[in-house]
Amino acid sequence: MFTEDQVERYARNILLPGVGGAGQERLARSRVLVIGAGGLGSPAAYYLAAAGVGTIGIVDDDAVEISNLQRQILHATRDIGRPKAVSAGEKLKSLNPDCDVVTHHLRLTADNIAGITAAYQVIVDGTDNFPSRRLINEVCVRQGKPLVHGGVLQFVGQALTILPGRGPCLACIFPEPPGSLPTCAQAGILGAVAGVIGAIQANEALKLLLGLGELLVGRLLSFDALRMRFAEVAVSRDPDCPVCGKPG
Numbered sequence: 012m013f014t015e016d017q018v019e020r021y022a023r024n025i026l027l028p029g030v031g032g033a034g035q036e037r038l039a040r041s042r043v044l045v046i047g048a049g050g051l052g053s054p055a056a057y058y059l060a061a062a063g064v065g066t067i068g069i070v071d072d073d074a075v076e077i078s079n080l081q082r083q084i085l086h087a088t089r090d091i092g093r094p095k096a097v098s099a100g101e102k103l104k105s106l107n108p109d110c111d112v113v114t115h116h117l118r119l120t121a122d123n124i125a126g127i128t129a130a131y132q133v134i135v136d137g138t139d140n141f142p143s144r145r146l147i148n149e150v151c152v153r154q155g156k157p158l159v160h161g162g163v164l165q166f167v168g169q170a171l172t173i174l175p176g177r178g179p180c181l182a183c184i185f186p187e188p189p190g191s192l193p194t195c196a197q198a199g200i201l202g203a204v205a206g207v208i209g210a211i212q213a214n215e216a217l218k219l220l221l222g223l224g225e226l227l228v229g230r231l232l233s234f235d236a237l238r239m240r241f242a243e244v245a246v247s248r249d250p251d252c253p254v255c256g257k258p259g
């Protein structure tokens with residue numbers, strides 16, 4: 012049951028077809044893990060907290076640097092040098108005190124990841140490197156957890172939602188690390204591009220939690236900011252996928 016303030020806070024959600032009070036209560040009971048409090052994780056977590064997601068976990072082992080502030084909108088100039096997970100947690104709490112924020116100030120490894128993801132319903136991947144994405148994809152497939160992938164570089168981005176068993180996983184599509192792809196630190200990133208993709212990730216997570224609409228399952232969405240075009244490519248499961256393919 013919501014207080015009067017909460018009913019006002021979430022009034023624009025509650026008005027939405029398919030959401031209503033029941034959907035809002037569903038959000039209040041839901042748990043989302045956002046991995047990486049950077050360019051993607053910042054907008055994604057901010058919209059999830061604003062929407063009234065009850066518990067948001069934030070994983071990040073980095074400290075805020077001045078070069079992050081161009082796109083990582085959860086952090087402010089005064090946060091430089093502070094742990095990103097803590098800085099992000101404070102901003103989410105100040106936006107929405109209803110939101111229970113769990114900060115995981117650590118680096119995800121093959122040893123600790125399963126224990127962390129197990130406590131959440133939906134995982135939002137805001138990391139920026141292939142080894143982390145591969146690890147997150149593997150544990151989500153193993154645990155049957157919905158995973159919302161996002162990636163950005165320079166003026167382009169992409170997003171995909173992975174429902175283990177019901178569509179391709181990341182390894183079906185990208186079995187090998189992309190050869191010589193530079194990182195955002197090497198090649199740059201327009202901050203607003205990360206904002207677009209992070210907001211798409213939040214949208215996908217909210218649709219998953221509310222059981223609404225069509226998810227980005229089996230279709231890789233790409234965004235080109237210079238041409239201002241979205242495109243999608245149909246992607247399917249690889250029966251021989253080393254992560255989600257049939258054993259043997």
Ligand SMILES: [Zn+2]
Nearest residue numbers: 180183252255
């Ligand atoms: Zn797969």
